Amino acid sequence: MKSSFSLRALGIIMAFLPAMATAEWNLNFTPSVTLLGEEIHAIHNLVMWIIVGISIVVFGAMFWSILKHRKSVGHKASNFHENTTIEIIWTVIPVVILIAMAFPATRLLLATRDSSASDMTIKATGYQWRWGYEYLDEGLKFYSTLATPRDQIDGGAEKEKTYLLEVDNKVVVPVGKKVRILTTSNDVIHAWSVPGLAVKQDAIPGFIRDIAFKAETIGTYRGQCYELCGKEHGFMPIVVEVVSEEDYQTWMQAKLAESGAPSFDPDKEYAVAELVAAGEQVYNANCIACHQEGGVGMPPTFPAIKGGKIATGSMEGHLDIILNGSDKNPMMAAWGPILSDYDIAAVIAYQRNEINSSGDIIQPSEISAARTD
Amino acid sequence: MEAVHDHSHDHHVPTGIMRYVTTTNHKDIGSMYLWFSFAMFLVGGVMALVIRAELFQPGLQVVEPEFFNQMTTLHGLIMVFGAIMPAFVGFANWQIPMMIGAPDMAFPRMNNWSFWLLPPAGILLMGSLLAPGGAGGVGWTMYAPLTIQQGMGMDMMIFAIHILGMSSIMGSINIITTILNMRAPGMTMMKMPLFVWTWLITAYLLVASMPVLAGAVTMTLTDRHFGTHFFNAAGGGDPVLYQHIFWFFGHPEVYIIAIPAFGVISEVIPTFSRKPLFGYPSMVYATASIAILSFLVWAHHMYTVGMPVEAQLYYMFATMLIAIPTGVKVFNWVATMWKGSMSFETPMLFAQGFLFLFTIGGFTGLVLAVTPIDIQLHDTYYVVAHFHYVMVAGALFAAFAGVYYWLPKWIGKMYDERLGKIHFWLSLTFFNITFFVQHFLGLAGMPRRIPDYALQFADWNMVSSIGAFGFGLSQVFFLYILLKAIRSGEKAPEQPWDGATTLEWTHLPTPAPYHSFETPPDLRK
Numbered sequence: 001m002k003s004s005f006s007l008r009a010l011g012i013i014m015a016f017l018p019a020m021a022t023a024e025w026n027l028n029f030t031p032s033v034t035l036l037g038e039e040i041h042a043i044h045n046l047v048m049w050i051i052v053g054i055s056i057v058v059f060g061a062m063f064w065s066i067l068k069h070r071k072s073v074g075h076k077a078s079n080f081h082e083n084t085t086i087e088i089i090w091t092v093i094p095v096v097i098l099i100a101m102a103f104p105a106t107r108l109l110l111a112t113r114d115s116s117a118s119d120m121t122i123k124a125t126g127y128q129w130r131w132g133y134e135y136l137d138e139g140l141k142f143y144s145t146l147a148t149p150r151d152q153i154d155g156g157a158e159k160e161k162t163y164l165l166e167v168d169n170k171v172v173v174p175v176g177k178k179v180r181i182l183t184t185s186n187d188v189i190h191a192w193s194v195p196g197l198a199v200k201q202d203a204i205p206g207f208i209r210d211i212a213f214k215a216e217t218i219g220t221y222r223g224q225c226y227e228l229c230g231k232e233h234g235f236m237p238i239v240v241e242v243v244s245e246e247d248y249q250t251w252m253q254a255k256l257a258e259s260g261a262p263s264f265d266p267d268k269e270y271a272v273a274e275l276v277a278a279g280e281q282v283y284n285a286n287c288i289a290c291h292q293e294g295g296v297g298m299p300p301t302f303p304a305i306k307g308g309k310i311a312t313g314s315m316e317g318h319l320d321i322i323l324n325g326s327d328k329n330p331m332m333a334a335w336g337p338i339l340s341d342y343d344i345a346a347v348i349a350y351q352r353n354e355i356n357s358s359g360d361i362i363q364p365s366e367i368s369a370a371r372t373d
Numbered sequence: 374m375e376a377v378h379d380h381s382h383d384h385h386v387p388t389g390i391m392r393y394v395t396t397t398n399h400k401d402i403g404s405m406y407l408w409f410s411f412a413m414f415l416v417g418g419v420m421a422l423v424i425r426a427e428l429f430q431p432g433l434q435v436v437e438p439e440f441f442n443q444m445t446t447l448h449g450l451i452m453v454f455g456a457i458m459p460a461f462v463g464f465a466n467w468q469i470p471m472m473i474g475a476p477d478m479a480f481p482r483m484n485n486w487s488f489w490l491l492p493p494a495g496i497l498l499m500g501s502l503l504a505p506g507g508a509g510g511v512g513w514t515m516y517a518p519l520t521i522q523q524g525m526g527m528d529m530m531i532f533a534i535h536i537l538g539m540s541s542i543m544g545s546i547n548i549i550t551t552i553l554n555m556r557a558p559g560m561t562m563m564k565m566p567l568f569v570w571t572w573l574i575t576a577y578l579l580v581a582s583m584p585v586l587a588g589a590v591t592m593t594l595t596d597r598h599f600g601t602h603f604f605n606a607a608g609g610g611d612p613v614l615y616q617h618i619f620w621f622f623g624h625p626e627v628y629i630i631a632i633p634a635f636g637v638i639s640e641v642i643p644t645f646s647r648k649p650l651f652g653y654p655s656m657v658y659a660t661a662s663i664a665i666l667s668f669l670v671w672a673h674h675m676y677t678v679g680m681p682v683e684a685q686l687y688y689m690f691a692t693m694l695i696a697i698p699t700g701v702k703v704f705n706w707v708a709t710m711w712k713g714s715m716s717f718e719t720p721m722l723f724a725q726g727f728l729f730l731f732t733i734g735g736f737t738g739l740v741l742a743v744t745p746i747d748i749q750l751h752d753t754y755y756v757v758a759h760f761h762y763v764m765v766a767g768a769l770f771a772a773f774a775g776v777y778y779w780l781p782k783w784i785g786k787m788y789d790e791r792l793g794k795i796h797f798w799l800s801l802t803f804f805n806i807t808f809f810v811q812h813f814l815g816l817a818g819m820p821r822r823i824p825d826y827a828l829q830f831a832d833w834n835m836v837s838s839i840g841a842f843g844f845g846l847s848q849v850f851f852l853y854i855l856l857k858a859i860r861s862g863e864k865a866p867e868q869p870w871d872g873a874t875t876l877e878w879t880h881l882p883t884p885a886p887y888h889s890f891e892t893p894p895d896l897r898k
Contacts, residue, residue, distance in 0.1 A: 024829045026817040029749065040745050047743060051736045058732060062707050066725070070715045071647070077714035081649040090704045091697060098693045105743045106686060112745050113682040153825060154433055163431060164827045183679075188519040189612055191677060191752060195818035200748050202677045204613060205518060206606020209679030222827075226677075226752040226820045228512045230519060231439045234823030298439070301506040301524060330522045 030195040033217040033242070036112050037198025043104055050097060112198075115212035118180035122171065126183070126190030126203035126225065128333060129232035129289065133171055136182075140255055143338060144169045145285055146235045150293075153235075165222040168285075170239040174248040178214045187333060188230060194223030194240055202227055215242040230331075232289050264342035264364055272353060272361055279350025282343045290331065295355035301331055311351045312358055318348060319362060319370055341367040394489070397481030398887060399466045400783075402488050406463030407776075409491055411852070413455030416499065418845050420448040425807075425841035427824050428834050441824035442510030443526075447498060449513025450530065453630070454537045455495055457764065460772045461633035462487075462544050465572045467783060469548060471877035471885060472566045474557025474893045479550035483543050490540040497533035501526035512822055514623070517604030517615040520593050527597070531590045538583040545576035552576075557876075559896030563657070566875045567650060570657050571636030574664045578625045578632070581668070586622035589615060613678045620671035628667045630764060632660060634731075634771030635702060638724050640875065641774045642706050645721035646713030647872035652705040659698035659705075666695050676744055677751050685744050692742040696735070703732055718870075719793030723774035726801050727767060734762030737812065752822075755815025761808045773800070773851070780855075781869045782877055785884030786862030792854045799847035806840025 029041050069075045125132040130145040147166040151157040160166070173179045183192050183203035192211075193200035196219075201211040215221070223238040243251065264270075283291075287305075291297050295305030305311045310318050322344055325334035335344065341364040349361040387395055393405060423444045427435045436444070466484065470477055478484045501508035506524025509515065520527055552573045556565070565573075592603040593615070602608020604615045643650045650656065672680060673688045706728055715721070737759040741747045750756060773796075781787055810833040819830045826834065867883050877885060880894050 024817075025813075025832050026829060027813050029816050030818055040749055043743060044740065044746050044749075047740050047746070051739065055732075055736070058703060058707060059729070061711065062725075062728065065707070065710045065713070066715065069646075069711065069713050070717070072716065075712075075714050077647040078712040079648065080712070081651050081653065081709075083652075083708075086708075087652055087655055087701070091701060094697050094700045098696060101743065102690060102693060105689060105745065108745045109685060109689065110682060112748070113685070152432070159431060159828060161828065164825060188522070189516060193818075195749070198749060200677050200751060202679060204606075204678065206612070207679070223818075224820050224823075224827075228442065228516070228519065228822045230522065231442065231510070233442070234438065234820070234825050298437070301439075 032198045033196055033215050033219065033221065034198050034213050035216065036108070036213070037196075039108055040112070040198055043108055046104070047101065050101065054097075115180050115210045117178065118212050119177040120173070121180045121182060122173070123182040123184070123208075124171075124192045124203065124238075126185035126187070126192070126229065126236075127338065128187050128230050128331075129225075129236040130338075131167075131190075131192070131236060131238060132186070132338070133169075135252070138252060138256060140252065140259060142169045142255070142259065144171065144239070146237060148235075150284070150288065162222065164235065165224070165237045165239065167237055167239045170220070170241045172241045172243055172248060172251045173215065174245045175215055175218050175242050177245075178212055180210055180212045182208050182210050184208045189227050190229045190236070191226035192223070192238060193226045194221050194238055196221035197223075197240065200226060215240075218242050218244060235289070264340070266341065266365055266368060269363060270345065270361075272349060275346045275349035275361055276353050278342070279346035279348070280354065282339065282347040283350050286335070286339070287347065295351065301329070303329075305351050306355050308356075312356050315348075315360060315362055318352070319344070319367065322348065323367075323370065336371060341365075341371070395485070397477070397485050399470050399477045399481070399484065399889075400885070400887065402478075402484050403463045403466030403468075404783075405488050406459045406466060406491075409488075409495070410456045410458075410460035410463060413451050413459070413495060415848070415852075417448050417451035417456055418848060420444045420451065422841060422845050424448065425838040428826070429838040430835065431826055431828055431831050433825055436824070438824045439510055440507065442512075442822065443502065443508040445822050446510055446512055446515075446530075447502070447508055450534075451495075451498060452764070453513065453626070454534070455491075455498065457630050457768050457772070458537075458541065459491060461572075461575075461630075461768075462541075464568075464633065464637065464772070464775050464779075465544075465548055468779065468877065469551055469569055469572060470555070471782075471881060471889045472569050472875050473552065473555060473560055474876055474880070474890050474896070475551060475555035476888055476890050478547050479555055480543075480547045484547055487540045487543040487547065490536050490543075494533040494536040494540070497529045497536070501529040501533075504529060514616075514619055515590065515593065516619075517593060517596065517612050521597055521605075528594065531594050534590050535587055538587045541579050541583050545579040548572055548576040549580070557890065557893035557896050559898070563654065564896070566636075567639035567653065567656055568633070568636035568875075571632045571639070571660055574660050575629050575632045578629050578664055578667065582622045582625040582629070585618060586626075589618040589622065592618070613675070616675045616678060617672065620674045621668070623674065624671040625664075625667045627760075627763070628663055630768045632664065634727070634768045635660060637771045637775040637778075638706065638727055641720045641724040641778050642709050642728075643874070644778070644870050644872040645718065645724070646710045646715050648709060648713035649874075650705070651708035651711075652701075655701055656705055659701040662698045663695060666691065666698070670695065673742070673744075673747070676748050689742060689744045693739075696739055696742070699735055699738075703728065703735070718777070718790060719788070719797055720774045720778035722794060722797040723770045723777065723800075726797065727770040727774065730762055730766030730770065730801075730804070734759060734767060737762065750815055752820055753815035754811040754819045754821060757821055758808050758811035758815060761811075765808070766804055770800070773797075776855075778870070779877075780858060781865035782881075782883055782885055784859055784862070785865050786858055787865045787869065788854055788858040788862060792850075792857070796847060796851050796854055799850065800844065803840045803843035803847055807837050807844050808840075810836050810840075 032038050121136045123134040130143050132143050134141045144167045147168045148164050152159045183201045185203040185205040190203040192203055197213045199211045199213045201209050219242055221240045225233055225236045290302040291305050297304035310321055323336035326332035344367050345362055345364045352358045427441055504526035507526050509523040509527035509530050511519045552569055595601040596603055602610040604610050604612045639650055670691045673692045777793055814830055814833045819826055865883050
């Protein structure tokens with residue numbers, strides 16, 4: 001009986017081993033690759049030592065009296081209940097400690113909030129649920145979406161090391177340059193933060209805030225959204241790749257060339273099969289979080305696409321809600337600014353031919369015409 | 374003792390359920406508050422366990438992200454507004470009239486109404502889960518503009534908060550009036566038990582801050598339905614305005630929860646140390662200064678919104694100031710124990726647990742007071758750990774201490790001391806397993822309010838979830854201890870605690886009569 005219980009317990013422990021093996025048992029901050037980050041960690045250590053000191057005094061007195069001044073060891077109660085001198089002392093000592101803490105804290109705060117004299121500026125825009133980036137000096141724009149496959153999240157597929165911290169398009173910045181990040185949002189409040197770079201700034205719709213960092217070491221640094229922004233809040237990571245100046249220039253040129261040349265021919269008549277295949281990718285990257293696999297949705301907030309009024313109704317209505325969002329349901333965002341004409345044509349084809357069977361498609365050229373209306 | 378008569382025979386008191394629906398008696402109402410809050414505590418606890426079950430391992434196994442957000446939201450709202458606040462109002466109802474020598478609360482009918490507003494609010498909060506689209510998945514802080522996107526569950530939550538606010542304000546008016554006008558002759562302000570002082574201060578905090586919250590959620594409501602743009606930049610509003618208004622309420626709210634807990638602890642520690650409270654006047658002044666400071670530090674909850682650095686400096690300095698009166702209180706409690714003759718019955722154990730863990734919560738508060746550090750830890754599990762040390766190990770442990778301390782006076786029966794001690798040690802152990810490790814998660818950067826996490830957070834999350842289930846079960850055990858005491862507890866002696874000096878112990882029989890003091894005791898000597 002006993003052995004079968006311990007066998008079962010062993011089995012339970014074994015079942016958790018995969019998770020335990022990748023575990024890191026972190027006890028402290030993520031190491032920082034910015035000088036300011038190191039200073040923040042240093043002041044945190046200072047405060048922790050102050051706390052250790054106060055603990056020894058306060059908990060020392062507490063446990064001493066618990067051990068020695070107890071009825072069970074025959075201790076008789078004194079009757080004192082005030083002592084002005086000691087009350088003044090234990091008010092003044094904390095004041096002195098706090099003033100000693102306030103000086104380095106003030107200096108460091110002023111330094112961390114200084115975003116002047118930056119070498120380059122990137123605008124980070126929060127969307128439900130991805131980040132949009134714009135390199136303001138070069139005019140480069142792209143979106144950065146979670147790249148972890150859904151089957152690692154929902155299903156039993158083995159989770160990669162960078163589970164939930166992988167994106168399709170990384171932010172690339174040169175090492176040793178002061179990078180200013182402007183944050184704003186397209187919908188609700190998000191927060192842009194990378195612990196390894198020691199930065200965190202809310203992204204607020206209608207306002208622009210800024211923060212700056214200077215990475216000293218080449219490497220890849222991962223962060224997340226830190227302000228609850230709805231359903232997929234936990235699924236909009238940030239990946240910053242710090243590279244050498246040369247690599248940065250190479251990357252920038254390649255990225256500019258790629259974004260300059262459209263990956264589709266705006267005048268071509270695309271076949272149904274091709275659009276449907278491409279549409280499945282677009283759907284899985286952008287729509288599936290709410291409308292679910294197979295378009296079943298999660299009514300009423302996230303209506304079904306399968307058999308839904310819009311995806312089986314008029315093409316104009318379908319295109320309109322994808323381009324401009326919904327007036328009635330604020331959860332349906334406007335995808336016009338995010339997706340290309342080709343992507344929209346593809347996802348419409350996928351929704352109307354794969355999820356539903358209305359059989360009609362729309363060409364990218366018609367979408368670009370609809371945009372200018 | 375001669376002031377006490379049993380008058381129950383000349384009243385036509387309804388029996389059964391109608392007794393509780395129509396009651397104006399502070400003891401009946403106090404009991405209803407306590408049972409209501411315990412029921413809400415269990416409901417909120419089950420929601421916490423849904424959260425911890427989902428976070429047991431990386432990946433989505435138990436619930437959908439949307440439902441997860443609804444759980445974090447309702448867990449917060451139910452625990453703050455449904456469990457902890459009503460629990461201390463329950464203590465206030467039972468204890469304040471007995472401790473100041475009054476027959477009842479000043480406005481008994483309003484007292485009834487303040488309680489009976491709570492169940493509809495609780496039903497609205499929980500019922501929002503059944504609304505189309507579910508409850509609001511916005512966090513208990515309900516930041517705009519995420520609130521605009523929610524279904525009608527959000528409106529139900531807003532109305533619940535309106536009702537809870539009305540209840541709190543009426544309860545507070547009642548408490549203030551009772552304390553200021555109904556003290557026995559000779560019970561001067563500076564002779565009041567510290568529990569009464571802390572409630573007087575808390576009641577002022579409630580009256581001043583609840584209307585602010587009502588304003589914030591009403592603005593949310595009109596932004597949602599009536600075309601206003603208070604929190605919409607496109608219409609000239611500002612989403613950050615919501616956060617300022619919310620935290621102008623929210624920071625005092627922290628002390629609305631903590632200060633009555635300080636009061637309970639300030640009764641329990643002297644009783645079981647058999648020694649008067651050290652530094653009574655400084656305790657009163659420290660509590661009052663904490664209350665005043667609590668209105669001046671609200672934006673330290675929002676350092677990452679991008680406020681001017683000058684404002685950040687001001688809030689950092691003001692926040693550090695709070696450490697001084699808080700320190701004074703801890704030092705006074707330790708000095709009360711010093712050279713006492715202590716015994717460790719269950720109420721004292723919980724008071725010691727409070728003292729130790731609340732001080733740790735104070736330490737992490739000191740860490741968070743330093744703005745550059747706070748920005749790193751903002752919206753991470755470090756903050757979650759910090760406020761659970763203050764709310765659970767602080768307020769909840771104090772409430773347990775209070776229940777075990779006053780239960781003999783309330784029901785005339787003793788709880789099982791051995792089981793009470795087991796309850797304490799289980800709670801203490803599992804609390805720390807659950808929440809201490811969350812400091813590590815926060816330092817490593819794990820965001821709050823996420824249903825799934827990266828692999829480097831897997832280890833401590835699993836530990837925390839195990840602790841949470843242990844803590845939850847320990848509280849079911851507490852229910853068993855309570856029911857056992859009520860059904861078959863030993864008869865309590867007239868004076869179960871030899872160190873107790875307040876009026877309910879010295880001037881009233883055990884159990885306390887239905888009407889406390891029909892003639893006030895004369896304390897002028």
